[in-house]
Amino acid sequence: MPAPPLPEGLADVKLAGEVRRDLLGLRKDVADLVSQHLVAAGSLLEDDPERALAHARFARGKASRLAVVREAVGLAAYHAGEWTEAIAELRAARRMGGGPGHLAVMADAERALGRPERALELARGPEAAELERDEAIELLIVAAGARRDLGEADAAVLSLQVKDLDESRRDPWSPRLFYAYADSLLAAGRRDDAVRWFLHAADADDEELTDASERLAELGADPAPAGGSAP
Template sequence: MTGRLLDDDPQQALAHARAARALAGRVGVVREGAGLAAYAAGEWSEALSELRAARRISGSPEHLAVFADCERGLGRPERALAYGEDPQVAQLSQDQRVELVIVLAGARRDLGQPEAAVLALQDPARRTTERRPWAARLWYAYADALLAAGREGQAREWFARAAAVDVDGETDAGDRLLALEGVVLDDGDTHGDGDSDGDVPRSDLPTDAELAELVQGIPPLAAGTPAFASEDGIESAEAAVARSAEVEGASGPPPGPVAPPPFAAPPASPTGEDDELRLFD
């Protein structure tokens, strides 16, 4: 139950986790669940206490990044940085190391050290390729650190890379990139009062009379001209594509260069394989 509620209702998940802890406080997975629920609910001290207990029981260092982030939440970035020197860092998987280095970079920024945050993320970000599952989060964190350090041009590049691989919408890299380009996103508030009323007419839309005049100006199809229809009244998708290709071939390609797609992903590694990501060497 705690796991199912963790994303949607962290407070309720924490209540279930506390109940489970009261019944089975010596079970590592129960203490781990309670710690993660407390972390999701923003109860930093409780999360630290529960996850430390889980670590004593299981011996696993897998949540070092959560420990460090809790220290940041408690306003203790110096203690957060100490987790980068933990003897068990070498036992972390690569994705766990990435999460830890992102948190440690955040601690550097908490201490007013934006350039140190950039340096912490620079090597991992450059070594990571787009096929890595953590690429979007790592590249986003690196772009954010670059922006905080005043390197706007480089930040644009890395926000674009993050947006290109963030198919699950883990970050708002696309919105951040648009903001840097000066694009203002319309939130639907046309009155400036925080209210969006769809019944209020907009002056920038054409009137009914103007629409009728536009429609009258469109020449009708010549008699007998098929409009995406075959003998049985339905044209297959393959036939439609083929006919469109014939029309395009007859008229020739459109003039001018073709614009590249927005947020183009970075090129793959020339060797065809991901570079090894090394952290804390």
């Protein structure tokens, strides 16, 4: 497999220390090559996921026994919409490296493949209890979406009523959690409540992680700061 051309400007970009340590078992020339393509994959992930996937696949061809490489392929495949490959690679990375890594990504890929039941199985599995809070909230959001896929909007609403669902909080995950709750309320036919929580999402979303303002416009609501409301 020929190497995809490397993007310009990567000379000063370094892999995280733990990733570099994982490459120490490779011959130096191979480690350097794999490192370059992992950096390329990471740098292209958001803007050009198909090119990112090409670089990650090339790295896999050189170091397929490393969990960090398989994880990179899985994430790039997910961003490129290659759902089956994403699941397979992230499962392989978990087998090799241990831990609950990227359960939310895997669950979302299962949803994309039209398998919401499998997404819920991942959310209910024992590994979900090992997640850090940000990852646990992301998995909760994906699971709520799977419940909506199954026509269980009321259950999705209830599943999101966790302690983090507090309009006064400004955790990194607050905008997405508020947005998912609003989306579930709307699916359950609770438009007014949905509008309030889209307002909370827009108010918390300084980095424009969601399209809460656009959803409010679609609902004919003014995206002004929201007042208090109870779940």
